Amino acid sequence: MPRYMMIMRATAAAEAAAADIDFDEVIEQMGRYNEELINAGVLFAGEGLTDPAEGFVVDFDSDPPTVTDGPYPDPAAIFHGFWIIEVDSTDEAKAWARKVPVGPGVRIEVRRVSETSEFPLDNPWVRKEIQWKVELAEKLADKARAEAERFLAPRG
Incomplete structure (x- = not known):
């Protein structure tokens, strides 16, 4: 059965809007979604990620590679979490991606796992x-x- 990675990306505007939402509510919404994935038997893996300020980027355009601590200058390059789901088809992966409980300014990139x-x-x-x-x-x-x-x- 094919697996798909759903990668959550958010714009700065979406992050600012999320700051006004109670964190417990966010956890509850994501928890319900994750439980739905589990109950359907399609969740293979998934994790949320810490703030980009805790991360870094390794750029291989130079030798030796350059390491830049977060936050990153290009907000489009930031992703906030992921799920790997195991489903029967691309259409089923699309259906699950459409159900992620997020709002405007958030994108879910979906890629099949080799x-x-x-x-x-x-x-x-x-x-x-x-x-x-x-x-x-x-x-x-x-x-x-x-x-x-x-x-x-x-x-x-």
Whole structure:
């Protein structure tokens, strides 16, 4: 089944408008949307990102590459979070992207994620990547269990 990455981008005007919205309301709206993705069985991954001021850009136009701390001069280059969904078709990915609870000035860029099967499976690096994915999935599962235990444990 194809996977699609939905990348959230917002203009400066959209960010300014969002500053007037209660953060708990934003979390609730996104939580409901994420729960809908989970209940439909299509959410593969997703994360929100911190403020661009905490990030940096590595530009390979020079040697050695130049590192520029955020915030970035080009607001169009900033993205705020992403989801990876696993759906049957591009049309289904479009339908989910249209449902993201955001307002004017926000764009959701959607791109299909390449599948391992699109590469030559006899290539040693492709085979290594398959093994790395298995190992990463195990690590992520262990980390998620530990995080759930820490946050969901009864407080006393």
